[in-house]
Amino acid sequence: METPYDDDLERLGQQTVEYCAVCNDVADGYHYGVLSCRGCNAFFRRAVTFNLQFVCRRGETCIIDKNARCACRACRLKKCKMVGMDQNAVQPKKVPPKEPTKRYLSESSYTSEIMTKSPIIAEAANDNGVIGSPESAFTPVSHLLSGIDLYTTPCSSSTVMGPTSPACFLGSQVEIYHEQRKRRRFIMYKWD
Amino acid sequence: METPYDDDLERLGQQTVEYCAVCNDVADGYHYGVLSCRGCNAFFRRAVTFNLQFVCRRGETCIIDKNARCACRACRLKKCKMVGMDQNAVQPKKVPPKEPTKRYLSESSYTSEIMTKSPIIAEAANDNGVIGSPESAFTPVSHLLSGIDLYTTPCSSSTVMGPTSPACFLGSQVEIYHEQRKRRRFIMYKWD
């Protein structure tokens, strides 16, 4: 059974349901010029904002649908661009108000800054010999609860990578701060 | 460039480096009877402890190597078993001392309890019409920093699923508690 989210319900109650041009999930509206879902919207924004570059591990032919869209970031991003999502519509990042004292050098692909646009290669490892990185198992449970949408999903993966263009360190020292707290609690009940 | 971890350095300094029978990453020692890495060790432990069952999305032929091991949990687990990791060597879960007040019904695959062994299906969506769930993009950055290990990686995915065996709700009400706090901070420097 589907377990739509709050505003999905609202949207589904309407007569016209539209679908994401990238993954075919229920669309959220137009984003960066293309009718797309929340996930692809956020994904594209992050990729452009942080100038991420992914490299497919399988041959750039990964199928991107609602279930497999997270399997290959390279192919997902490629498809975002292919269907016309406009990178220029992504606004440059704003600087956070003030910085705390502690600072760590992070390896995360996601930094916040007035992006200098030096690409960050994030998922690599293909035949051409790029860096390697695992693929994933990130599985938002929301989707697990739906009994429908069974898509056959061949697919792939990728990795973020470093600078690609020639001499491209138009520096300016950058400092980023980002914090995130997470918590999880759960209980599970089972009966005979 | 490789950026080995603290004790990897130690291990690499030794004359004999051994590799994981599952993913070929540097082995950590014997786990559940098989020479394996930390990741596969932890993965297998969790899968057995929580009795997770994954379903491949592509055909059960996913290549499992250091880079792609996270792409398909179904195939990763299958390989763990295939190379001989012993499920019986995983000890039953201990009950946490005392429980807090708040309780949430979670959808996570990971629960803690004296496992009743009712399988939890976690990643599905294959041709046979199982539940669907995205695949992932979980990418431990540690690996991103290494310039080596380029593996070609076709691959797949899976999803945790519910009970598989016939009449199998040997219940007993179960209550689980689990909490996790996370925090992330980072800064990034760039120069011209």
Add this chain to the structure above:
DNA sequence: AAAAGTCAATCTGACCCG
């Protein structure tokens, strides 16, 4: 409407302890 921002949820694996 559609940008950006926020953060709960989830999984992985490095590390620690016995």
Add this chain to the structure above:
DNA sequence: TCGGGTCAGATTGACTTT
């Protein structure tokens, strides 16, 4: 040594704010 436990770190996407 190899069990299990812990939790920082990374990513996604639902939701909020601008």
